[in-house]
Amino acid sequence: MEPQLIKTELVEGHIALVTIDNPPVNAHSTQVLDELMWTFDSLSDRDEVRVAVLTGAGKVFCAGADIKSRVGVERKPGDHWQGSRRAREAYHCIMECQKPVIAAINGPALGGGLAIAASCDILVASEKGCLGLPEIDVGLLGGGRHAQRLFGHSRLRRMMLTGLRVYGPELYRLGIVEECTTPETLMDVAMGLAREIASKSPIASRLAKHSLNQIEEMSLRDGYRFEQGMTGQLGKTEDSREAMRAFVEKRKPVFTGR
Structure with missing residues (x-):
């Protein structure tokens, strides 16, 4: 496979920079999910890579499901189950990747985007980065179990029942991200963590x-x-x-x- 929407760059010191690049909001289409699986499975087998940093192109980390592509489209038998399985496996391929993965949350990580971030090993966010479960407002559900690994009982339910977005400073206060940075310094911080991990066995x-x-x-x-x-x-x-x-x-x- 030659990924088009998931860009991987090998940078200094055994670090792979992986970028979700699906304008305008990096929604996780079928292609994005398939390419995520292939990318992280391949990183598991690349000896020159010891750690990966995952981020989003532009101002959004990942807006989750592509709602616009669903409107007015008649689903065929099996489409729901196939799409659900694809999303589950895409998230788990990050968790199961043989290399540690750092999420550099540069902007909104919503719904499935939250699940992608939650599947990473270490999270850092800029002040403009946020986590949210907006499905209640668009006729969907999902992402609660992944969010449960990050948030406590009351906050999770507030997020899922109201669509509340939690931004970088509050994520840091809650201990969900390791650091909250300015947008300009986010990648420097993420890369610093990556270099530290890459220096280990x-x-x-x-x-x-x-x-x-x-x-x-x-x-x-x-x-x-x-x-x-x-x-x-x-x-x-x-x-x-x-x-x-x-x-x-x-x-x-x-x-x-x-």
């Missing part, structure tokens, strides 16, 4: 993300046991031995991904 990052995904709904006992198993796997790698040597020798480690 890519094996350790991959196993850490996999562990966090798996233990999210496990009991304390089962979750910690799973982490211990991942620690055992990591300890067999050259990167693990190099990290220990570097610590003892008081120098920066040189990781090879082996």
Whole structure:
């Protein structure tokens, strides 16, 4: 596949910059969802990439479903289920990507756009970035379960029942994003986080993300046991031995991904 609406650029230090570029509001059309899946699945297999930054072109991160394309269109049998499955898999391909993904929320991330942002590992937002569930106003539902990973009980219900948008400063106050920046400095902050992650062992990052995904709904006992198993796997790698040597020798480690 040669993606047209999801642009990927390999930048300094093992970082992939992924941009949703579907003017005017980066709505997630069928093509966008298919290209998201292909992009993040391919990043999993690219050894030169250790971390990805996901953002939107222009002033919007992702406005979610393309409502205009739905008006007046008669759905064929199976269309709803196919579209729903495509959206689910597109979000999960970000969660399941072998590389950590940072969301740089440059503008509104609404509905499915919120789900895309919530599927990332670390979130940063500009003052103009916001998360919202506007489906109540356009005859739809959805996105609540993804938002539930970010917001508390009352705020989530207010968002879903009223269409409230929560902007960068409030997202930072609530601890939902790591930083709230000016629009001009958003990418610098996101790239700084990406460089820090990319400096770590890519094996350790991959196993850490996999562990966090798996233990999210496990009991304390089962979750910690799973982490211990991942620690055992990591300890067999050259990167693990190099990290220990570097610590003892008081120098920066040189990781090879082996």
